[in-house]
Amino acid sequence: MITNLINGLFSAIQAAGLLFFRSPRSSFLSKSLATFLFLSVCITVKSQRLYWQQEVNFRIDVSLHDKDHSLDGFVDMQYINHSPDTLSFIWIHLWSNAYKNDRTAFSDQLLENGRTDFYFSDQEQKGYINRLDFRVNGQIASVEDHPEFIDIVKIVLSHPLPPGDSLEITTPFHEQLPYSFSRGGYVGQSYQITQWYPKPAVYDQKGWHPMPYLDQGEFYSEFGHYAVKITVPSDYAVAATGELSNLEEKKWMTERKNSIAPVIKKTAPTKYKSSSQPQHSHPASKDSVKVDQSIKVLEYHQDNIHDFAWFADKNFLVLHDTLQLKSGKIIEVNSFFQPGNNSYWVKSISFIKNAVLFYSDQVGEYPYATVSAVETRTGFEGGMEYPTITNISPTKSEKELEYTILHEVGHNWFCGALGSNERSFPWLDEGVNTYYENRYKRAASNSPSAGKINWLKNKWPSDIDQFFLEIQEQKKLDQPINTSAEVFTEMNYYLIPYQKAARWLKQIEDSAGTKIFDRGMQAYFQRWKFKHPYPEDFQTSLEENTSRNWSTKFDGLSQSGPLNGTLQKKKTKLTFLGSEHQTDKYNYIGISPALGYNVYDQFMAGVLVHNYNLVPQHLQFQLAPLYATGSRQLNGLGTVHYSWFTRDYVKKISIGLSGERFSSLSGIDSNNSNIFGGFYKIAPYLRLTFSNHSPRNSMEKWIEFKTYVIGEKSFTYSQKSSDSLYYPAATGFATHYINQLTFKMEDYRALYPYQAAVQIQQGSDFYRLNLNGIYFFNYAKGGGLTLRLFAAKFGYVGGKTVLKQSETSIYQPKLTASRGEDDYTYENDFIGRNESTGFPSQQIMMRDGGLKIRTDLFQGLQGRSDNWVTAININTTLPNHLFPVKLPVKIFLDIGTYSDAWGSQPPTSRFLYVGGLQISLLKDIINIYIPIFYSSNFSNSLKTVPEENTFWKRISFSIDVQNVNFRRIFKNIP
Numbered sequence: 001m002i003t004n005l006i007n008g009l010f011s012a013i014q015a016a017g018l019l020f021f022r023s024p025r026s027s028f029l030s031k032s033l034a035t036f037l038f039l040s041v042c043i044t045v046k047s048q049r050l051y052w053q054q055e056v057n058f059r060i061d062v063s064l065h066d067k068d069h070s071l072d073g074f075v076d077m078q079y080i081n082h083s084p085d086t087l088s089f090i091w092i093h094l095w096s097n098a099y100k101n102d103r104t105a106f107s108d109q110l111l112e113n114g115r116t117d118f119y120f121s122d123q124e125q126k127g128y129i130n131r132l133d134f135r136v137n138g139q140i141a142s143v144e145d146h147p148e149f150i151d152i153v154k155i156v157l158s159h160p161l162p163p164g165d166s167l168e169i170t171t172p173f174h175e176q177l178p179y180s181f182s183r184g185g186y187v188g189q190s191y192q193i194t195q196w197y198p199k200p201a202v203y204d205q206k207g208w209h210p211m212p213y214l215d216q217g218e219f220y221s222e223f224g225h226y227a228v229k230i231t232v233p234s235d236y237a238v239a240a241t242g243e244l245s246n247l248e249e250k251k252w253m254t255e256r257k258n259s260i261a262p263v264i265k266k267t268a269p270t271k272y273k274s275s276s277q278p279q280h281s282h283p284a285s286k287d288s289v290k291v292d293q294s295i296k297v298l299e300y301h302q303d304n305i306h307d308f309a310w311f312a313d314k315n316f317l318v319l320h321d322t323l324q325l326k327s328g329k330i331i332e333v334n335s336f337f338q339p340g341n342n343s344y345w346v347k348s349i350s351f352i353k354n355a356v357l358f359y360s361d362q363v364g365e366y367p368y369a370t371v372s373a374v375e376t377r378t379g380f381e382g383g384m385e386y387p388t389i390t391n392i393s394p395t396k397s398e399k400e401l402e403y404t405i406l407h408e409v410g411h412n413w414f415c416g417a418l419g420s421n422e423r424s425f426p427w428l429d430e431g432v433n434t435y436y437e438n439r440y441k442r443a444a445s446n447s448p449s450a451g452k453i454n455w456l457k458n459k460w461p462s463d464i465d466q467f468f469l470e471i472q473e474q475k476k477l478d479q480p481i482n483t484s485a486e487v488f489t490e491m492n493y494y495l496i497p498y499q500k501a502a503r504w505l506k507q508i509e510d511s512a513g514t515k516i517f518d519r520g521m522q523a524y525f526q527r528w529k530f531k532h533p534y535p536e537d538f539q540t541s542l543e544e545n546t547s548r549n550w551s552t553k554f555d556g557l558s559q560s561g562p563l564n565g566t567l568q569k570k571k572t573k574l575t576f577l578g579s580e581h582q583t584d585k586y587n588y589i590g591i592s593p594a595l596g597y598n599v600y601d602q603f604m605a606g607v608l609v610h611n612y613n614l615v616p617q618h619l620q621f622q623l624a625p626l627y628a629t630g631s632r633q634l635n636g637l638g639t640v641h642y643s644w645f646t647r648d649y650v651k652k653i654s655i656g657l658s659g660e661r662f663s664s665l666s667g668i669d670s671n672n673s674n675i676f677g678g679f680y681k682i683a684p685y686l687r688l689t690f691s692n693h694s695p696r697n698s699m700e701k702w703i704e705f706k707t708y709v710i711g712e713k714s715f716t717y718s719q720k721s722s723d724s725l726y727y728p729a730a731t732g733f734a735t736h737y738i739n740q741l742t743f744k745m746e747d748y749r750a751l752y753p754y755q756a757a758v759q760i761q762q763g764s765d766f767y768r769l770n771l772n773g774i775y776f777f778n779y780a781k782g783g784g785l786t787l788r789l790f791a792a793k794f795g796y797v798g799g800k801t802v803l804k805q806s807e808t809s810i811y812q813p814k815l816t817a818s819r820g821e822d823d824y825t826y827e828n829d830f831i832g833r834n835e836s837t838g839f840p841s842q843q844i845m846m847r848d849g850g851l852k853i854r855t856d857l858f859q860g861l862q863g864r865s866d867n868w869v870t871a872i873n874i875n876t877t878l879p880n881h882l883f884p885v886k887l888p889v890k891i892f893l894d895i896g897t898y899s900d901a902w903g904s905q906p907p908t909s910r911f912l913y914v915g916g917l918q919i920s921l922l923k924d925i926i927n928i929y930i931p932i933f934y935s936s937n938f939s940n941s942l943k944t945v946p947e948e949n950t951f952w953k954r955i956s957f958s959i960d961v962q963n964v965n966f967r968r969i970f971k972n973i974p
Helices: 002-020 024-047 095-099 105-112 247-255 348-362 398-410 412-417 430-445 464-474 490-512 514-528 535-546 551-558 802-807 936-942
Strands: 055-065 070-080 087-093 128-130 142-145 152-161 166-176 185-187 190-193 202-204 207-209 224-233 237-240 295-305 310-313 317-324 330-337 370-375 383-386 389-392 571-576 586-598 602-610 619-628 634-645 650-668 674-690 699-713 715-719 726-730 734-747 754-762 766-778 784-796 868-877 889-898 912-921 926-934 956-959
Touching: 095 105, 095 128, 152 166, 224 237, 224 310, 237 295, 237 330, 317 348, 330 348, 348 370, 348 398, 348 430, 370 398, 383 398, 383 412, 389 398, 398 412, 398 430, 412 430, 430 490, 464 490, 490 514, 490 551, 514 535, 535 551, 586 619, 586 650, 650 726, 674 726, 912 936
Parallel strands: 055 224, 330 370, 370 389, 571 586
Antiparallel strands: 055 070, 070 166, 087 152, 128 166, 142 152, 185 190, 190 310, 202 207, 224 295, 237 310, 317 330, 383 389, 586 602, 602 619, 619 634, 634 650, 650 674, 674 699, 699 734, 715 726, 734 754, 754 766, 766 784, 784 868, 868 889, 889 912, 912 926, 926 956
């Protein structure tokens, strides 16, 4: 088609030349002029691509039914083909069907982002659009489903649409509104009607752009004229895109200028048309119409927009005013908000006006005749923009409301008028708009009322967005600015197309100079207003109006890493209690008090020195020397490691060394002196962390080789002749090693997360293989069931002997929960590691079989084996509504078996079990276990020692600090 156009241009130019040079002698000049004009046209085509865009004009009639949260409507679309191509089909978005079930792109993305509320929502909270009857120019249309997405269909045209021609697409529709999970829907009888009507996908120079509805990732639609009739119960106030045509409704709003009053009218509206179905040209609309004072019909019109949204609520409070722009143009300014937030929203009109004046001055005059802000419960924090109107979730402060209104009103320029492809290039909308928001904030921060920084704030980053960007860049987890919205990780989506793109644009301003930059941006806005610019159009416009080549700068949009190419070198700075302030300049070494306790060393006090900051350094260390008041010795712990971050298959390589020393025994010797036994541990390690196929994948995989060099000081006992009693005497440290190879994979996904680990351990006389898997089954109403599977295989190095069997007993797996004396790698923290009585003796750790019952006095009941052990551990939360308040109580059940139980003379039953209640505190860091029912082997033995078989002594607890995973707790911090 382009070739034919150019050939036609060449023929026309040559013919024009012949009109001027008719004689044969002038043929050469004629051809030369024609060639010159042709080349000029080609150069112009190259410098400014032949631009066209489709046009879709809408007439929509819709009624709200608040009893069942539904809409009935009729849409009439005039589709004008301005492209050079003949169209044989048109893609149609039915984005309401994104809420139809839990198998949509929207549902999948919410799960990827850690949300299960929609997936587990009740059927009545879901939404859909149906009763469609697409007709093209009055004829029934052939409709095909999209092969992948439920919220897109294809209208196959029986007569292809040639360039310059148009057609009419009509359909009635019924929409069941969803609960407000994302941008639109209902909360009670408050309605946010967004992405609600059938709408053609964009067809532009790059082809068709059908896209499913997503929570993360916005939209791309065709410009046109909208005429919308909205029928609602008369006691609702409506805020909508465009200009309201109803004089009575406008008068009511104007009369309440500078006032706050409920919107419910005291007098019934007059002569409002009524129908349970909307009024339109479809045959169904020809029924007789009766006057119904309980409803009202509002009409809105707007040119040059690509979307239409409206909001209805019985409780809206309303403010109205006008604003005169520098050109003399007067626009309507409205705000709608909920009762209870008057202290913030009474200033909303002023905030809206400031935003309009700011953007009009910086970018170009506000292109519409009305602007509104609406407070709604949207299912997310922040706001969402639509042409001439924005909805904003409840805010926590006046300043937050001001900046949110500023940002969302600014989208009338970047998104509203400049209709870029927000899904593929979110930065072209969000980043450019955030740049201007930051510009506004910088001016505000320079004002005398900006305030002072207190001590606590001085510990926190002054630029929180840049701070988190630096974390991502240091770990090489960031993504290019030019990344499509749905490909970003959740954290990157809110950092890179918004904040990083804004900083990228600030660098262009700094390089070009503010006046020249502003000239370029204003020319860009005027050139592409009401059109579909792409990044290359933005670049061309800037280059033409700043007289600069920005190719290198724009190439950076497709690159990861810091905007300046490398992370800046930083100075080292000491800080008390740590700091994250100015981390772009300093690497902090934090100094703070350190405390500790165990029953042997008693209270320990010392100092913690570390350089662990949220922005990680390659070399990290922590050292905590502690003086023990009980043992009167210097204890402590420390670690140092060096990490390399890459963007390859192995995304992180860490090599390190950790160590610690504490007491684990205490006694009084024959001289009546306190003596202490204990341990030291030195553990070098190498860990490789692997990357995923997709940045959005929540899986983490790593392999680690670690060697434990452990020294243990124990006691020997000898009899004293004077009293015939046995007294302990401390020995020297006996040193041994354990090699350990671990492969672990963990998926942090919101739905059914799991982890699995394979571990091989080897000492001088033994080897041990451990298999551990944990799977969490979510319940629809919250909570869930955790299933743990464990298996271990034990063997001897060099063959089994009686001596080895005795010396390796501590390394052998067992069924019952492990105590401090079983922690042979000293990886867990115990209050009393080797206690047999008292509260400290009731501490256990979740390792091996994990049957949570105390069998201290019955070694034969512990299910210890030098062959194999396997167990299943289950715990489940209680139903949320079982008690008036949510209790941290679970039910647990442990079942296991071991090799000896399958022998000819088994010491116990083949299967042992324990069940009871579990109290989980502090994100499952502290767990208390109360066994209630258990195998007869346990109950029969416990009956023989009544003093140990009391309720309190059967209870055990675990302190699982070593299992704290910040990625699981704070899912947005990698």
